[in-house]
Amino acid sequence: MSNRPKIFFVSTAIDYVNASPHLGHALEKVQADVLARHSRFLGQEVFFLSGTDENSLKNVQAAKKEGISVKKLVDKNSQKFYELKNLLNLSFDDFIRTTEKRHIKGVQKLWLACKKDIYKKKYKGLYCVGCEQFYKKKELINGLCPEHKVKPEIVEEENYFFRLSKYEKQLKRIIEKDELKIIPETRKNEVLSFVEQGLEDICISRSSKRAQGWGIDVPGDSTQKIWVWLDALSNYINALGYGDNNKKFQEWWQKNHNKLHIIGKGILRFHCLYWPAFLLSAKLSLPKTIFVHGYLTSNGQKMSKSLGNVIDPFELVERYGTDAVRYFLLREIPSTEDGDFTYKKFEERYNADLSKGLGNLVARVMTMAEISKLSFILKKLSKPDFLDSKFQTVVDKTWKEYKKSLDEFKFNESLREIWKLISFCDRTIEKERPWEKSKKQSLVISELLFALTNIAEMLKPFLPETSEKILKNIRQLAEKTKKSKPLFPRI
Ligand SMILES: [Zn+2]
DSSP: OOOOOSEEEEEEOOEEOSSOOOHHHHHHHHHHHHHHHHHHHTTOEEEEEEEEEOOOHHHHHHHHHHTSOHHHHHHHHHHHHHTHHHHHTOOOSEEEETTSHHHHHHHHHHHHHTGGGEEEEEEEEEEETTTTEEEOGGGSBTTBOTTTOSOOEEEEEEEEEEOGGGGHHHHHHHHHTTSSEEESHHHHHHHHHHHHTOOOOEEOEEETTTTTTOSOEETTEEEEEEOHHHHHHTHHHHTTTGGGTOHHHIIIIISOOOEEEEEEGGGHHIIIIIHHHHHHHTTOOOOSEEEEEOOEEETTEEOOTTTTOOOOHHHHHHHHOHHHHHHHHHHHSOTTSOEEEOHHHHHHHIIIIIIIIIIHHHHHHHHHHHHSOHHHHHHHHHSOOOOOHHHHHHHHHHHHHHHHHHHTTOHHHHHHHHHHHHHHHHHHHHHHOTTSOOTTHHHHHHHHHHHHHHHHHHHTTTSHHHHHHHHHHHHHHHHTOSOOOOSSOOO
């Protein structure tokens, strides 16, 4: 047995629900799903969490535009985010909405637990509603928010503040020593250089008036709403029952050292500094790892409604199928950098890798197996001691590289290893010509079927449906039933 921990907690960030999900939202969820499925496959008990962030001012503005109540807007859009579960075959165990009672209870509890670090003061600053944060003048680019390219509004209020400055040294040490491990290294350095500039206390509330009545009340002061980030970040513990301090929270958060947050690069500071600071203040356990992915662009630009380049995941799956979309996101997009979607790239991947590469290999091997000495092959398959050493070596090496890449969150490299094995099988077929009768014919086909079984096992976390289809085809060989259908018909 390996020395992997017995349990694994993995979360996606929770999305704003001011609009429907686009393909960019799908990327992180699919990445998290691969890790959850892979860990289950390794025998770990997994808690995979996703959800929606609903108390933002953006929602109030979006609801106004649509002429509906805020509640109606968040219900409608949150449902669409939840539907990604079926659409993308996501295996999350829980989905938390920040308008739920269990969440509200937890947020207020966390506030009270941080009470000694909270104070009130008058403040004037530049606020970006899109980011839900204050900016310093020097952080703006030409006076605009670097993330949203809009002018922040000037806000002057008496608000509650959190003593972030008090935790500066502690946070620095924790991050430097990888007690809180930030992956990749470049993002870790980015966080550390932000700390170097000095951490100032942060504003953690706004007037109910500015919040337009939407959000969670500060305990004991209903004239103020809790800042949406303090609210949203605590979803990770509230889903586990922090509000009630139940057993699940103790087991999965407090006593569990194997906790991973997956986030996009735009919300680095909130997860790597503010969130751990709140947890330290409340004397709660910290996450172990934060994995930061890049953005998915569309035709080279950030997806946005105004540019008209938003890719709808529902349409894409309708046209190409769930596994093809999962494959593209995991194979084409380097996991820690930005990656681009175009229909041309998508169809190239589909045709070359899925239809021709994987689909073709499965079809060829199954056809040869169906017409050759089945009883011999099946007997050999159940006891794979027949493999020539080269074949066995290639399969073993693939598993090793595959697992190593997954441990490093390099999804695209894991997939590349599988496709190398597919090419090896193709070359073996060309060399050995097992469609012709020969002494070695059945043996070679057995070897290919053995490789195919391994390919299907490796594909499990990535393309769960396709993997199951391949394994089913192989099982049905014994029953000599119907001929198998192509996995990915040409487009
Ligand atoms: Zn912004």
